[in-house]
Amino acid sequence: MDKSNLNYEKRIELSKEDGLVIVDMQYDFMPGGALAVEEGDHIIQGINTVAKKFHNKSASIILTQDWHPKNHLSFASNHPGKKPGDEYQTETIGPILWPDHCVPGTKGAEFHKDLQTVLAHAIIRKGYNPKIDSYSGFLENDKKSETGLAGLLRSLKIKKIFICGLALDYCCFWTAMDGLDFGFKVYLLADLTKGIDDPPGNVVKSLEIMSKNGVKFANVNSFI
Ligand code: VGL
Ligand code: ZN
Numbered sequence: 001m002d003k004s005n006l007n008y009e010k011r012i013e014l015s016k017e018d019g020l021v022i023v024d025m026q027y028d029f030m031p032g033g034a035l036a037v038e039e040g041d042h043i044i045q046g047i048n049t050v051a052k053k054f055h056n057k058s059a060s061i062i063l064t065q066d067w068h069p070k071n072h073l074s075f076a077s078n079h080p081g082k083k084p085g086d087e088y089q090t091e092t093i094g095p096i097l098w099p100d101h102c103v104p105g106t107k108g109a110e111f112h113k114d115l116q117t118v119l120a121h122a123i124i125r126k127g128y129n130p131k132i133d134s135y136s137g138f139l140e141n142d143k144k145s146e147t148g149l150a151g152l153l154r155s156l157k158i159k160k161i162f163i164c165g166l167a168l169d170y171c172c173f174w175t176a177m178d179g180l181d182f183g184f185k186v187y188l189l190a191d192l193t194k195g196i197d198d199p200p201g202n203v204v205k206s207l208e209i210m211s212k213n214g215v216k217f218a219n220v221n222s223f224i
Contacts, residue, residue, distance in 0.1 A: 006217040014057035019158040023165030024066045025115045028101040028108030035101040043192045046220045048116045055119045064137040066102035067125040074133040075100045092132040092141045124149045136174035150182045160185040164192035169206040176215045191219040
């Protein structure tokens with residue numbers, strides 16, 4: 001399974017019960033960044049287009065922002081002898097180690113300047129505990145610590161979320177899976193996300209798992 005043989009829902013009519021969750025559109029995930037996702041910058045204009053549609057229908061827009069202190073244990077630099085990409089799995093870190101990324105105060109932690117952040121209702125930061133990584137926008141990797149996203153969406157009476165951004169096989173994947181667990185109807189905007197694909201095959205595997213578990217797919221043209 002790849003993006004070309006997914007079933008894309010069409011003619012979705014947005015309302016204020018819908019939320020757009022834009023994941024980690026920060027410089028470190030863009031080409032040239034510390035944890036660059038190939039063509040990560042190619043989805044910015046499409047995300048802005050969709051964000052405008054949400055805004056026009058009074059649907060909410062939430063941003064997530066990866067946000068790690070310098071001593072974060074997901075960084076290979078904090079494990080003597082290890083390098084980015086090395087396998088490393090504990091209950092809260094892994095399955096691989098990362099280059100230093102999204103450290104507050106660095107350019108890499110900032111949102112890409114072309115992303116229309118002005119339309120966003122809120123920003124949810126994740127991964128600030130140095131001992132716990134947080135791929136999901138809902139739950140840190142201990143699977144216990146909530147970021148506040150579920151509470152925010154519930155208080156806004158949002159029932160359905162549409163996920164886009166970076167990276168497909170990590171933060172978008174886990175946000176989608178946890179979104180289901182928290183009881184939301186979940187869509188992945190498949191043309192508005194790009195994957196890391198490390199380990200190789202991870203993107204296809206992620207799409208399969210999401211599909212099997214009930215995540216639906218849509219794209220930039222799915223909205224009326
Ligand atoms: C991400 C790895 C580490 C992501 C964040 O945004 O997908 N991936 N931190
Ligand atoms: Zn991270």
